[in-house]
Amino acid sequence: MIKAKNVVKLFHGYGTTVRAVDGVSTEVERGEVVVVIGPSGSGKSTFLRCINGLEVFSEGHIIIDGVDLADKKTNINKVRMEVGMVFQQFNLFPHKTVLQNLTLAQRRVRKRSKKVAEEKARALLEKVGIPEKADEYPSRLSGGQQQRVAIARALAMEPKIMLFDEPTSALDPEMVGEVLDVMKQLAREGMTMVVVTHEMGFAREVADRVLFMDEGKIVEVGTPEHFFTEPREARTKLFLKQVL
Amino acid sequence: MNATERIWPWKILLAVILILLAAGTWGSVRQIDYQWRWYRVPQYFFYLAEDAQKIPFDGTVSKIEKAGETATVTLISESSEVVTVEVETVGIKVSEGEELFEDDTVGFISEWRLGPLMKGLWTTIWLSAIASVFALILGLIAGLAKVSKNYTIRGLAMVYVECIRGTPLLVQIFIAYFFLGTVFDLSRNVCGIGALALFAGAYVAEIVRAGIQAIPPGQTEAARSLGMTMPQTMMDIILPQAFKKILPPLSGQFISLIKDSSLVSVIAITDLTKSGREIITSTFATFEVWLVVAAMYLLVTSLLSQVVFYMERRLAVSD
Numbered sequence: 001m002i003k004a005k006n007v008v009k010l011f012h013g014y015g016t017t018v019r020a021v022d023g024v025s026t027e028v029e030r031g032e033v034v035v036v037i038g039p040s041g042s043g044k045s046t047f048l049r050c051i052n053g054l055e056v057f058s059e060g061h062i063i064i065d066g067v068d069l070a071d072k073k074t075n076i077n078k079v080r081m082e083v084g085m086v087f088q089q090f091n092l093f094p095h096k097t098v099l100q101n102l103t104l105a106q107r108r109v110r111k112r113s114k115k116v117a118e119e120k121a122r123a124l125l126e127k128v129g130i131p132e133k134a135d136e137y138p139s140r141l142s143g144g145q146q147q148r149v150a151i152a153r154a155l156a157m158e159p160k161i162m163l164f165d166e167p168t169s170a171l172d173p174e175m176v177g178e179v180l181d182v183m184k185q186l187a188r189e190g191m192t193m194v195v196v197t198h199e200m201g202f203a204r205e206v207a208d209r210v211l212f213m214d215e216g217k218i219v220e221v222g223t224p225e226h227f228f229t230e231p232r233e234a235r236t237k238l239f240l241k242q243v244l
Numbered sequence: 245m246n247a248t249e250r251i252w253p254w255k256i257l258l259a260v261i262l263i264l265l266a267a268g269t270w271g272s273v274r275q276i277d278y279q280w281r282w283y284r285v286p287q288y289f290f291y292l293a294e295d296a297q298k299i300p301f302d303g304t305v306s307k308i309e310k311a312g313e314t315a316t317v318t319l320i321s322e323s324s325e326v327v328t329v330e331v332e333t334v335g336i337k338v339s340e341g342e343e344l345f346e347d348d349t350v351g352f353i354s355e356w357r358l359g360p361l362m363k364g365l366w367t368t369i370w371l372s373a374i375a376s377v378f379a380l381i382l383g384l385i386a387g388l389a390k391v392s393k394n395y396t397i398r399g400l401a402m403v404y405v406e407c408i409r410g411t412p413l414l415v416q417i418f419i420a421y422f423f424l425g426t427v428f429d430l431s432r433n434v435c436g437i438g439a440l441a442l443f444a445g446a447y448v449a450e451i452v453r454a455g456i457q458a459i460p461p462g463q464t465e466a467a468r469s470l471g472m473t474m475p476q477t478m479m480d481i482i483l484p485q486a487f488k489k490i491l492p493p494l495s496g497q498f499i500s501l502i503k504d505s506s507l508v509s510v511i512a513i514t515d516l517t518k519s520g521r522e523i524i525t526s527t528f529a530t531f532e533v534w535l536v537v538a539a540m541y542l543l544v545t546s547l548l549s550q551v552v553f554y555m556e557r558r559l560a561v562s563d
């Protein structure tokens with residue numbers, strides 16, 4: 001489903017060059033849930049953002065469903081229709097109601113009629129557990145509710161892949177559970193997911209595979225059990241000791 | 245403790261200061277022995293125009309029919325041509341059977357007309373309105389160009405904004421009229437409106453740029469990650485939010501534009517300011533006229549502020 005080959009992302013600034021992603025190669029199968037962990041600044045977000053073209057990577061290939069993002073002829077908007085993303089800061093559209101947040105891209109990109117888009121939106125709000133907030137503005141919602149709307153918004157496009165960049169890091173602790181529950185349900189339904197998170201409980205429960213990144217590289221790959229019982233690398237051990 | 249209890253002393257202080265300022269001004273004016281002639285001002289808002297009704301040929305008055313306020317005068321020429329003229333009963337100059345020569349006055353019709361102050365105000369308003377529309381369009385384009393990824397487009401916008409902001413509007417108006425106006429054969433109104441629009445557009449561009457950049461990048465990322473194109477993202481996500489943010493500075497810019505429009509009087513466009521100057525040459529009521537002109541500008545600008553205030557409240561629903 002996702003095939004990353006030797007992906008490098010450089011950031012240039014003020015005479016220095018940061019290798020934010022430094023030769024990452026991995027594959028994600030259809031229906032697989034991959035959790036990416038690693039210390040701050042290790043390039044997790046940058047790698048994730050390369051997958052849906054929010055960052056243009058400097059070298060290598062990312063092939064999504066057979067389409068190579070490095071190919072100049074690839075229409076990135078077509079790819080993005082199939083790759084939903086959920087952000088740490090929710091990034092809901094504050095000037096639109098919850099319902100409009102969910103219908104806008106369906107109508108503009110998928111060219112659905114208002115009626116069809118709203119039916120889809122309401123069904124998804126039902127699914128994430130806040131059907132009654134359809135006509136509210138995002139600012140009136142709690143953080144957990146906002147993030148669930150953001151997930152519903154991405155799902156409204158019926159993507160084949162969902163990317164999550166620390167979806168619970170900006171939430172008050174009591175709201176983390178409700179968002180993770182939605183994500184777990186999604187995983188059970190067979191969605192292909194790449195999740196950057198510090199929620200080790202989530203990783204243990206739903207991840208098929210865990211990637212540990214440091215300094216732009218994938219340092220260790222394994223099942224959650226592997227990581228929690230017998231991590232191999234010293235850096236992994238150090239990191240896990242800090243977060244667990 | 246009640247908030248109103250604490251604010252009234254300050255209200256009184258404010259009133260006292262304003263009264264003292266007014267009294268001080270009044271006292272100073274007294275000393276220079278200025279003859280106030282306020283009674284001369286109203287006629288420049290509205291005046292009663294008396295149009296003399298004249299006989300178009302040599303002839304005689306055959307009949308005068310008075311019907312209340314107006315009267316119908318029937319005139320017959322030497323070659324038996326018949327003409328009727330409507331005049332006001334009060335000012336009739338002729339009597340039945342009287343012989344008249346061509347262009348003699350039969351009577352008057354009077355009518356309320358807009359005086360130069362009102363005409364000037366109207367000119368100022370439509371001039372500013374048209375210039376504002378073009379300034380908004382121009383500013384939007386230049387503002388978007390300033391945040392463009394393309395170096396050339398960005399550069400063009402930058403040159404435009406810097407040239408306009410670095411030179412005085414008065415000079416720009418002169419250039420527009422005497423140089424561009426001559427070369428491209430443009431009317432003074434086109435030059436005036438064009439100069440104002442170009443000038444305000446440069447400032448609007450900066451406001452638009454700042455407004456766009458004030459929207460968190462996460463908004464663009466969210467929209468793009470849903471597959472929306474950059475133009476769609478601009479139209480549906482960025483500009484509506486930016487517009488709400490820039491409404492206050494934008495309205496300030498348009499208020500400035502109304503005031504700056506007074507400069508077009510230098511290329512002989514009879515706006516409010518030019519009307520004021522013309523009235524002064526015939527009345528010498530310098531103080532009164534300038535005070536009235538200022539008050540009229542103030543009226544227009546504060547009306548605009550009110551409209552914007554209302555719009556801001558309407559847009560605040562999603563906060």
Ligand SMILES: Nc1ncnc2c1ncn2[C@@H]1O[C@H](COP(=O)(O)OP(=O)(O)OP(=O)(O)O)[C@@H](O)[C@H]1O
Pocket residue numbers: 011012013018019020038039040041042043044045046047
């Ligand atoms: N737009 C950018 N310009 C320059 N450098 C950047 C940019 N974005 C990220 N970087 C750098 O790239 C490196 C990787 O950043 P990234 O955000 O991917 O880390 P992360 O693993 O997501 O960290 P965190 O856990 O804090 O979110 C960091 O050193 C960061 O400073």
Ligand SMILES: [Mg+2]
Pocket residue numbers: 044045046165166
């Ligand atoms: Mg990150």
